[in-house]
Amino acid sequence: MTSYRMPPxxxxxxxxxxxxxxxTVFLMQVPDGTPRVLQNSAAWIWLVAVEGEPDVAASVAHLAGRVQEEVAPDVEAFLEELVGMGLLEESAPRR
Known part of the structure; x- marks a missing residue:
């Protein structure tokens, strides 16, 4: 599983x-990035990911009261989007 962290x-x-x-979470690349607002499940996805949770989809499903299989594709797609925007980065695997 991929682990994530907040970029410096x-x-x-x-x-x-x-x-x-x-x-709600307000994010911005400093010093000159575009401010972004993540709400509800989007906020949960980002927060769970930067906390280092290895199974983000399972944690978000629990928070949302849903089955992991229902949310996993959307969670994975949003994680990729966050990485692409520079608001999240993949961390090296733990040893």
């Missing part, structure tokens, strides 16, 4: 009044 030039904010898990 990415900053994020979770508003103080957010529930647990947060429903």
């Amino acid at each position: 030039r990415v900053a994020y904010v979770v508003p103080d009044d957010e529930p647990d898990p947060p429903a």
Whole structure:
């Protein structure tokens, strides 16, 4: 399984009044990137990934109260999109 991490030039904010898990995350490549807002499952995907969870789809399915097989294709596609935007990067496998 692929592990992810937050790139060094990415900053994020979770508003103080957010529930647990947060429903909104603000992201930006610093110092001059385009601000982005991730909401609901998109926020969960990013947060779970940067926490180093090796099975992001399983964790997001649990948070959403869904079956992993239902969400896995969308989770994997969004992870690839986040990597492509430079808001997430794959980390080296752990030894």
